[in-house]
Amino acid sequence: DGGITQSPKYLFRKEGQNVTLSCEQNLNHDAMYWYRQDPGQGLRLIYYSQIVNDFQKGDIAEGYSVSREKKESFPLTVTSAQKNPTAFYLCASSAGAATCTFGSGTRLTVV
Amino acid sequence: SQQGEEDPQALSIQEGENATMNCSYKTSINNLQWYRQNSGRGLVHLILIRSNEREKHSGRLRVTLDTSKKSSSLLITASRAADTASYFCATDRGGSNYKLTFGKGTLLTVNP
Numbered sequence: 490d491g492g493i494t495q496s497p498k499y500l501f502r503k504e505g506q507n508v509t510l511s512c513e514q515n516l517n518h519d520a521m522y523w524y525r526q527d528p529g530q531g532l533r534l535i536y537y538s539q540i541v542n543d544f545q546k547g548d549i550a551e552g553y554s555v556s557r558e559k560k561e562s563f564p565l566t567v568t569s570a571q572k573n574p575t576a577f578y579l580c581a582s583s584a585g586a587a588t589c590t591f592g593s594g595t596r597l598t599v600v
Numbered sequence: 601s602q603q604g605e606e607d608p609q610a611l612s613i614q615e616g617e618n619a620t621m622n623c624s625y626k627t628s629i630n631n632l633q634w635y636r637q638n639s640g641r642g643l644v645h646l647i648l649i650r651s652n653e654r655e656k657h658s659g660r661l662r663v664t665l666d667t668s669k670k671s672s673s674l675l676i677t678a679s680r681a682a683d684t685a686s687y688f689c690a691t692d693r694g695g696s697n698y699k700l701t702f703g704k705g706t707l708l709t710v711n712p
Contacts, residue, residue, distance in 0.1 A: 495642075522699065529609075531688065531704035532643075539698075547699070579642055586698035588633060589690075591642035 492516065495580050495592035501600045502567065502574060510565045510595045512580035519585060521563035525549060526577040526594075535578075538563055567597065575599050606689060606706040614711050619676045621706040623689030624669075630694025632665055634674050637686045637705070646674075646687075651694075681712045 493514040502508045514521065520539045524532040534547030538557040552571025557563055563582075567574045577596050581589040607622045623632070631650050635643040649656045649665045649672065656663045662675040676683055686707050690700040 520698065524702070529704065532702040534699060534701070537699050539696075577640075581643075583698070586630065586692060586694065588645040588648055589635075589643070589700060591635075591644070593642045594640070596640075 493580060493582055493590050493592040495578075495595050497595060498593070500595055500597045502597060503600060505569045507566055507568050508597070510567070510578055510580075510597070512563045512565065512592060513561055514563075514582045514590070515561060516582055516584070516590060517560070518582035518590070519560070520583045521557070522581045522583075522589065523547075523553075523555065523563070523565045524579045524581065526579060532579065535565065606687070606703045608706060609704070610707045610709070612709040612711065613679060615679060615681055617679055617710075619679050619683070619708055619710070621674045621687050621708070623672045623674070623703055625672075625689075625691050625703075626670065627693065629667075629691040630698075631692050632663075632672050633690045633692075633700070634661075634663060634672075635688045635690060635702075637688065639685075643688065676708075679708075679710045681710050683710045684708060 496511045522537040523535040533549050536555040538544035554566045579594050580592045583589045605624050633648045634646045637643045647658045647663050649663050660677045665672045686705040688702050688705040690702045692698050
């Protein structure tokens, strides 16, 4: 089955620690996205990539970093510079200007 | 920045009733889409309407788009308890930049 896989489902981060969220797709989509969702806030765009080896900042990129070395993969690193990282993180992909396919999300909690 | 704003924020209805959710946006768009999210899960695409379309149907879903008012509505007819979820509108501005901008969503509760 084609789809988009996020891992892990739950992640706990200690203060000052960097953590990396995985996102893999086998849909052959060129574009991939990372969104953050807080309660009552909807989805906010962190980073997006329209092609391999290229990515752009979204609305809330501070404290996050990404890479796009392979078409299938778009990992997100939450750095220690992100002061309030507790949230639900959603990865998505699309074939250009089309509908997005979402992963099932990673819930990150600071402990 | 949030492009879309859904209204109402929450809606509670009985099974069998119709549910209407609205979305307003601020700038010109290329497409408007509606997505559904069950609690704690990813989003699922429901329907896409292009800026030159006024109405679209898919099963029990009916979407309208009024570009002069910068607004869209999603109607779910004959609702079921399984329709309980959050519903989001999302817009893109077309061209070479096709990222989606989402609203805050409407939480729909369908009571059996």
